[in-house]
Amino acid sequence: MTMHTPQVSARRAVAALDAPTSRGFRERAFAGLLFAATIVGVLVLAVLLVDVVVDGVGRLRPEFLGRYASRFPDRTGIRAGLTGSLSLLVLVALVAFPLGVGAAIYLEEFAPDNRFTRLMEANIANLAGVPSVVYGLLGAAVFVYILQMGRSLISGALTLSLLVLPVVIVAGREALRAVPRGIRDGGLALGATPWQVTARQVLPAALPGIMTGVILALSRAVGETAPVLLVGALFSRRASNEPWSVLESFSALPVEIFNFVSRPQEAFKVEVASAAILVLLALLLVMNSVAILLRNRFQRRW
Amino acid sequence: MERTAVPAPVPAPPAEVLRVRHEGSVAPVPDPAEALAVFDVRDLSVCYGDRPAIRDVTMQIRQGEITALIGPSGCGKSTLLRSFNRMNDLIPSARVEGTLRYYGQDLYARDVDPVVVRRRIGMVFQKPNPFPKSIYDNVAFGPKVNGMDVDLDGLVETSLRRAALWDEVRTKLTASAYSLSGGQQQRLCIARAIAVNPDVILMDEPCSALDPIATARIEDLMRELQESYTIVIVTHNMQQAARVSDRTAFITTEVDSDAGDHRSGRLVEFDRTEQIFRNPQHSRTEDYVTGRFG
Ligand SMILES: Nc1ncnc2c1ncn2[C@@H]1O[C@H](COP(=O)(O)OP(=O)(O)OP(=O)(O)O)[C@@H](O)[C@H]1O
Numbered sequence: 001m002t003m004h005t006p007q008v009s010a011r012r013a014v015a016a017l018d019a020p021t022s023r024g025f026r027e028r029a030f031a032g033l034l035f036a037a038t039i040v041g042v043l044v045l046a047v048l049l050v051d052v053v054v055d056g057v058g059r060l061r062p063e064f065l066g067r068y069a070s071r072f073p074d075r076t077g078i079r080a081g082l083t084g085s086l087s088l089l090v091l092v093a094l095v096a097f098p099l100g101v102g103a104a105i106y107l108e109e110f111a112p113d114n115r116f117t118r119l120m121e122a123n124i125a126n127l128a129g130v131p132s133v134v135y136g137l138l139g140a141a142v143f144v145y146i147l148q149m150g151r152s153l154i155s156g157a158l159t160l161s162l163l164v165l166p167v168v169i170v171a172g173r174e175a176l177r178a179v180p181r182g183i184r185d186g187g188l189a190l191g192a193t194p195w196q197v198t199a200r201q202v203l204p205a206a207l208p209g210i211m212t213g214v215i216l217a218l219s220r221a222v223g224e225t226a227p228v229l230l231v232g233a234l235f236s237r238r239a240s241n242e243p244w245s246v247l248e249s250f251s252a253l254p255v256e257i258f259n260f261v262s263r264p265q266e267a268f269k270v271e272v273a274s275a276a277i278l279v280l281l282a283l284l285l286v287m288n289s290v291a292i293l294l295r296n297r298f299q300r301r302w
Numbered sequence: 303m304e305r306t307a308v309p310a311p312v313p314a315p316p317a318e319v320l321r322v323r324h325e326g327s328v329a330p331v332p333d334p335a336e337a338l339a340v341f342d343v344r345d346l347s348v349c350y351g352d353r354p355a356i357r358d359v360t361m362q363i364r365q366g367e368i369t370a371l372i373g374p375s376g377c378g379k380s381t382l383l384r385s386f387n388r389m390n391d392l393i394p395s396a397r398v399e400g401t402l403r404y405y406g407q408d409l410y411a412r413d414v415d416p417v418v419v420r421r422r423i424g425m426v427f428q429k430p431n432p433f434p435k436s437i438y439d440n441v442a443f444g445p446k447v448n449g450m451d452v453d454l455d456g457l458v459e460t461s462l463r464r465a466a467l468w469d470e471v472r473t474k475l476t477a478s479a480y481s482l483s484g485g486q487q488q489r490l491c492i493a494r495a496i497a498v499n500p501d502v503i504l505m506d507e508p509c510s511a512l513d514p515i516a517t518a519r520i521e522d523l524m525r526e527l528q529e530s531y532t533i534v535i536v537t538h539n540m541q542q543a544a545r546v547s548d549r550t551a552f553i554t555t556e557v558d559s560d561a562g563d564h565r566s567g568r569l570v571e572f573d574r575t576e577q578i579f580r581n582p583q584h585s586r587t588e589d590y591v592t593g594r595f596g
């Protein structure tokens with residue numbers, strides 16, 4: 001047993017600073033491996049992006065956005081897809097936001113802790129992982145045929161709403177849970193009802209987080225192809241695609257891209273498709289930037 | 303939210319009692335020389351699940367007095383305090399047994415609305431917990447949700463003045479409450495509690511996050527507030543209890559051999575503060591207040 005004099009402790013502390021070289025090497029090797037993993041991801045993305053830009057940027061002119069599709073690559077455009085995707089975006093937001101946030105508020109703030117609640121929670125978590133084709137089939141069966149809405153914009157919007165609903169609920173609950181308990185207790189201790197505390201304190205405090213989640217979920221919906229194809233999004237329909245003509249047929253950007261790619265001509269397959277992809281990527285980038293901006297702007301203040 | 307209610311052994315007085323101030327209907331007072339009992343606690347036990355956290359408390363909290371609850375960590379002081387304004391209702395596993403009367407009315411009777419209870423009986427928490435809003439909105443929230451028909455600006459100013467915070471914040475009422483220091487935030491929480499004009503203010507270690515100067519300010523404040531409110535304070539600071547309180551309850555943890563040897567809190571001694579500190583009747587109280595234990 002050594003004596004714990006100050007001198008001994010000091011010597012030990014200094015000795016600990018000289019890190020054994022073997023550990024240093026292993027640590028550096030590990031860090032290098034992790035760095036390589038990061039680089040692979042970024043590199044693949046960069047190559048893809050450069051490829052798409054090189055192929056598509058030549059066709060990215062204002063007319064390309066403003067024209068309906070044509071058989072001739074020089075005269076074609078993505079107006080139908082772009083307006084369709086934007087309309088879907090608006091409608092999905094209108095449906096999924098109130099439903100998803102409402103469900104999140106119920107589950108997080110009001111639901112009793114019983115078996116039924118836990119069953120619902122488990123279901124919602126699982127639904128978030130269901131492949132989108134399945135939602136497409138469900139939408140085709142329920143909205144298009146059973147509810148007789150046909151291959152319409154509203155069928156597509158409702159199908160996509162179902163798809164993002166679990167994600168919105170989960171994100172909403174996380175944002176609500178991040179609001180400290182003290183805020184709820186503080187409100188209730190003043191004689192506010194649980195509903196008043198939720199509506200006036202908890203929800204506003206959680207809103208930036210909820211919005212971030214909703215926007216990310218919407219950007220997923222905008223990029224989905226399979227479900228909208230299944231409920232009958234049509235390529236090159238001269239559909240007006242206003243969000244209010246909900247019973248009209250519709251198109252969407254991914255559907256148009258899908259169609260461009262499946263044409264035989266190089267000009268369509270490579271150039272036009274890449275240009276459309278660039279537009280879709282730009283849309284997603286804008287949405288994600290807004291989400292990140294919201295998150296940073298209203299970083300947790302507690 | 304689970305509403306635990308204990309059947310009242312005697313018929314409860316009408317619910318109006320909870321809406322009037324001191325001059326409201328009055329329970330028989332055992333000793334006429336003493337101030338009116340605001341809370342009459344009889345054999346009160348609070349359990350989390352099937353484990354009692356504090357058992358068989360019988361005490362009276364008197365009007366216009368400051369009552370301190372002292373005792374070692376985990377003995378159930380916060381649990382007892384939270385049962386006074388039914389904050390325990392918010393913990394699903396918590397159950398309250400025994401009777402707790404507020405001006406003679408059973409607080410846990412079925413027809414008593416915990417929201418009304420909490421309006422009359424305010425609370426200040428250990429950690430300052432302002433809302434993530436402006437200073438003004440923090441104070442105005444209570445009066446607004448309670449539908450108080452008052453001049454809000456005036457009420458905010460009076461409340462901040464009474465909480466000794468007005469001079470520090472008068473020029474920045476729209477600033478975020480989070481821009482205040484910890485001590486200022488705690489005084490803001492007190493202002494917020496005063497703004498709804500409660501009868502009683504419960505304080506759970508309100509100074510534990512504060513420096514001695516901020517603590518002294520809050521203690522001064524408590525003595526001023528005592529003129530209009532009944533105050534119950536939990537504190538770990540013996541000097542604080544001795545300085546500010548009129549009565550002190552000493553609670554400690556005991557092993558219950560009848561309940562699987564697990565520990566729960568008991569009220570050991572409850573008396574005038576100078577009695578507790580100068581001439582305690584129980585040796586355990588003496589050990590605790592002289593620092594030989596806990
Ligand atoms: N929400 C809860 N669920 C289960 N048990 C709890 C809960 N809150 C407190 N307890 C238990 O009840 C007992 C009393 O807790 P309480 O917080 O009332 O003690 P305290 O006297 O306030 O302690 P401290 O001085 O450390 O604040 C403790 O054993 C604690 O573990």
Ligand SMILES: [Mg+2]
Pocket residue numbers: 379380381506536
């Ligand atoms: Mg405590």
